[in-house]
Amino acid sequence: MNVLKLFKKSNHKHNWELIAKTFVEPKPISVQGALDLTRLSMTGMTTFIFQCTECDEFKTQMTEGIETTTLDRLIDKVDISGPEYIMRDGKTYILMKYQKVQENLPIR
Numbered sequence: 045m046n047v048l049k050l051f052k053k054s055n056h057k058h059n060w061e062l063i064a065k066t067f068v069e070p071k072p073i074s075v076q077g078a079l080d081l082t083r084l085s086m087t088g089m090t091t092f093i094f095q096c097t098e099c100d101e102f103k104t105q106m107t108e109g110i111e112t113t114t115l116d117r118l119i120d121k122v123d124i125s126g127p128e129y130i131m132r133d134g135k136t137y138i139l140m141k142y143q144k145v146q147e148n149l150p151i152r
Contacts, residue, residue, distance in 0.1 A: 056098045056099065058096045058098065058099070058101065059096060059097045059098055060094040060095070060096060060097075060103065061094060061095055061096075061097050062092060062093075062094055063093055063094065063095045064092075064093040065090065065091070065092050065093070066090070066091045066093075067088060067089065067090045067091070067110045067111075068088050068089045068090075068110075069088050069110060069114065070085060070086055070087055070088040070110070071085050087108045087109050088108070088109055088110040089106060089107070089108055089109070089110075090106070090107050090109065090110050090111060091104060091105070091106045092104065092105045092106075092107075118130075118139055119139070122139055122140060122141055123141065126140070127139065127140035128140070
């Protein structure tokens with residue numbers, strides 16, 4: 045590591061930039077005697093990873109809960125790659141973006 049990086053590490057205020065975000069979705073499970081695990085299974089957890097733009101140091105922050113819902117993520121996938129097919133109880137559902145039909149008026 046060069047002297048400039050050492051100097052920056054010791055004499056600056058961190059400028060944190062979010063570089064990654066991961067989450068664990070809530071799952072309805074219960075485990076006997078594991079109160080923390082049961083609580084997290086109901087709320088989910090989000091982990092944020094930050095990096096300082098000055099010294100490249102990393103920090104992580106974990107919080108209970110998630111920012112987005114499964115529906116939010118499905119809609120994002122539809123916007124990117126088109127219709128999503130969801131199978132549930134032997135039935136198939138299609139989630140896709142609605143295309144408004146343009147009515148053409150006849151020209152005389």
